[in-house]
Amino acid sequence: MPYAVTHILIPIITLDLIRDHYMKHKHAWTNKYIFAAGVGGILPDVINVFVILQGLFTGVTTNFRPYTHNILFLLIFIFAAEIFRRKKSDHKYALALGFGVGTHLILDLIILGGVNLFYPFSSYLYAINLFDIVPIGIRGLLGMDVAVLLLWLWHEEKEHKISGFF
Template identity: 30%
Template sequence: MDLFTHFLVPFIILFFLGCKNPLAGGLGGISIDFDVVLVIIGFLFPYLFIFSHRGITHSLIFGFITAIIFLYIISRKPVRRLISKAIKRDFNIDFNWKTITLAYFGVLMHLLLDFLTTGGLPLFYPFSLAKFSGEIYYYTDLITTLVSLSVLIIIYLKINLKYKKIIMILFLIMLILFGGIRAYEKNNAINSMESSLNENFTEITAYPTSDTFIWKVVLFDPKNQKYELYDYYNLNGSKNLQGSYNKINITGNYSEGMKAIAEADETAVVESFKWDSFYTCVNAQEQASQWKITYFDFLATHYRSNNITVYVKK
């Protein structure tokens, strides 16, 4: 989800609950997206790949810690004065357990919204690196972003509070309706593709795209370790096969290739790639003195590369 929506959802909920300081919730809602400053750590030290966007701060424990740090910094007088001057409004936020609690509520709303998007979150880090995702929304939605920005501007403007309340209610209703539509479209994509299942391909998963009515559907054959990728078009019910992929493909001595893959799997760059991938397929090619091992994610739809290549000496 976008930064504006992450601010607005906890702010609006706390506002209608009668909270005197809904701003703390809104600030908590955006706090964990400042993890972009941590990306450089993961870049310089690949084994610390948890330091990435939607990484360490997007967990229940470190989200709380991040909210505390963010709230402490933003509540300092010099920072408050700077923000007040920039927005031309009185910006007052205290640092106490009440505002920390409200800020953590904002974090929880952020995690919920991002959980509904594709890609996944390491919610239970440091106990587990596993990612969790509802796979309902794409990473960001242009319409939602534009609407949330408009709502934020309306809240900022000096207009009758009655109209602001109406706009905020309509915004929450819009989010709920959009979520319902996306969930319905996903369920429809899965149900419509079930006819493609057979004795081999027994598992099916659907993933959102930037287009509300187009879904990526993956069929998996666990016995032969194969995938099929389809584009499914909800508007007309058509489907197009985009490709078939083996989970592991070895050109050369099979047992030696598996050993080379096992060795490559232990490198930081591969661990990072696999952690950030939807599906990790491997092509291992035997060469004169080494193995060329290429990892690729056929579903990769985000900003990162969809493949990496490492070399393992014989």
């Protein structure tokens, strides 16, 4: 359960890096797909909005995380990409969203919170909880947001001279 900034920036940065350094057809993956990867990166946690609504209206809260933190949820996007194979743009949107969801699950699995990988077939929570092993706690998560954001800004300045926009 790293913070939103990390969840959004990690897929944006990794897809951007893969595009800039490893893709043959760089221009086929325009920034709108990179943006979609960022949206995918936070998508599994959007379900938490229901927790707020449920709390406000019923006074109780349910843990909705398992519904979006599993392999089946990720497969929806891979399946969609397959369906849209002939519609290049939708195909890439589905892949980018799936990429974001994938990085979200990996981050939650490794860092904090864990994922119910095989939900609804099994409720077992897979978790490495790196932040329990490395004792930096919640401040460490905040620091991670800052570090990720600064590294990304540095990369964007070096590769794309973004200071020109300001």
